[in-house]
Amino acid sequence: MRNITGGRNARKKGRYWAAFLVLAVLVLIFMVLSICIGTVNIPVSEIPGILGKNGSDDTYTDIVMGIRFPRAAAAGILGGGLALSGYLLQTFFHNPIAGPFTLGISSGAKLVVALVMVASLGNALRLSSWVMIVAAFVGAMICMGFVILMSKVMDQMSMLIVSGVMIGYICSAITDFVVTFADDADIVNLHNWSKGSFSGMTWDNVLIMAIVVGITAICVFLMSKPISAYQMGEAYAKNMGLNVQVFWILLVLLSSVLSACVTAFAGPVSFVGIAVPHLVKNLFGTAKPILMIPACFLGGAAFCLFCDLLARTMFAPTELSISTVTAVFGAPVVIYIMIHRKKERTE
């Protein structure tokens, strides 16, 4: 019997490793493509030289090290954070289509960031990334609090999403209002940002987001055991010795930090949080948190790199907003989930 179990486990392990390999390769490929493709196409063979800094073409170095590489790094880090944030929210609400965007959390973060930005424009202050993150976190927590309150009142999961989307619209409307009437040249940037974009990332930005997302992601990974208990439902989780209240608080904080960080740097990015965890789950054939957490991160990174590449190159020199592209690939996944779940119910 032990041999049977052993054989089965080995087969599963093989699949997990293969899936991780696929994701890692995808991240690498899209990373390289993001660096090479653009108005100026750079041959792949130049890249080792540029990264090694041993006297390659200076224009190439400027483009790669000044623009494309930090942008790609940001897309990867933020994409991973976004997918993880979505995964946490789905766990928390026991709802497969919960995500920072559908629950209005991204929009809440966006609103507070926009308000802080506009308020500081007059003071001619350069806002540091940290201030932006804190502002986004405050906005995310306000919306999160509201959604949690709604979830206590409404036990139907579809209604929770509807209320989240409504909150999102309200926050977006106020943001647009603020942006429209804050009349300043700098507002052009704000406008781009409020639609969602990975453009204009600096290495300083990348460093800060790497620190914030990295630490948070490690914390999430350390929570994989309690998350697996929580997947069995609250009552059973309690019986397994999980302190559910503390767990909730941690989950809310971590997912809010992740979506706040993404919003602070890239504005609201839709559907990554829902589509990626779902796709990854199917790729691995399991929902075990210990696998899902690193896999979601890699998957989110690959997905955002791919979408950013399209946003940037499809109609160059015009750049699409990132959410436009993520929606094209993400929304069908959401529709699929809804239909699939409906089918399961009626079966």
Add this chain to the structure above:
Amino acid sequence: MDRPGEYYFYTEGLTVGYHGVPLIKDIKISLKKGEILTLIGPNGAGKTTILKSIIRQLAPLGGVAVLDGRAMGDLSGKELSRKLSVVLTERIHPEMMTCRDVVSTGRYPYTGKFGVLSEEDWAVVDEAMDLVHIHELADRDYTKTSDGQKQRVMLARALCQQPDIIVLDEPTSFLDIRYKLEFLSILQNMSRTRNLSVIMSLHELDLAGRISDKIACVRGDKVDRFGTPEEIFTEGYIPKLYGMTVGTYDELTGDLELPAVEGEPKVFVIAGNGTSTAVFRRLQRERIPFAAGILWENDLDYPSARALAVRTVSVPAFQQISPGALEEAKGLIDSCDSVLCPLEPLETEAGTGMAAGLSELLAYARSSGKIRTELP
């Protein structure tokens, strides 16, 4: 009175309820290691509330529950999870988990920081699945199994948590009779062979009476009775516990009967030897008031006759049929339109001796021309 120290689990003045409003007060129940305690009582009486408080899902409003000599409130979540496991009515919706995966979550209190199961843990999982006979379900997707299978998977999960005590909320509700018996017999085996203590709520009174060492009856705002099945199932108690206003419950057989049809008896049934209960029930369905006799009070047909017949002529067990009883039965035949006699044959030697009176009654019915072989 036993000393509390003898008990593995007991409560002292436990008061439970929601949002600070007490629902059931001053609960005093106790059980030893390896015993089975069952909560019975009407719907909404608060059985689930008591169980939830015992497993610490609900904070008690007063009193104390003691497990293995320690107040349960003092146990850490981890300590409690190694002593007590649960099977709840709450449905789980695990994603992409096989039944083995679901069972393996029971090992949670024993695994390390990342919850990875060791070889030994998997062996315990396999053993638990063998105990509840679900090995063939191991690789099946949990969400694609039937309710009965799910319930057994959840039992295996609870068992592989290696508890000293297991708490189950209406575990047999969704099971058919085969699985009800299998499920309870697994619990009984575990309690007898491994000293597992069991606390559960059941709706099936007959099964509760058979499996339980102790029964607690929840009614109104208190535990109305607590004791062995013999102490609980005394005559007339169950209808009182459930506030039954229609129909009857027989404490001895566990049989339930619908209310008797009222009115002057139209049919007389010469009954006995277990041949007539089905006839009584048929008459009840067809709304025909009837009388039955002559029954010894230890006859299989006697409880159903008492529940369903307008009049029952009976004699005490192991006694001759008295002339008075025979006269009474003849009088009833006179007033009835027809007579049924499922009790055959009375003409042969069987109709002599103790049953001579019955043969006489049949002869009387024949002479009156009212005897029928079919229902009117």
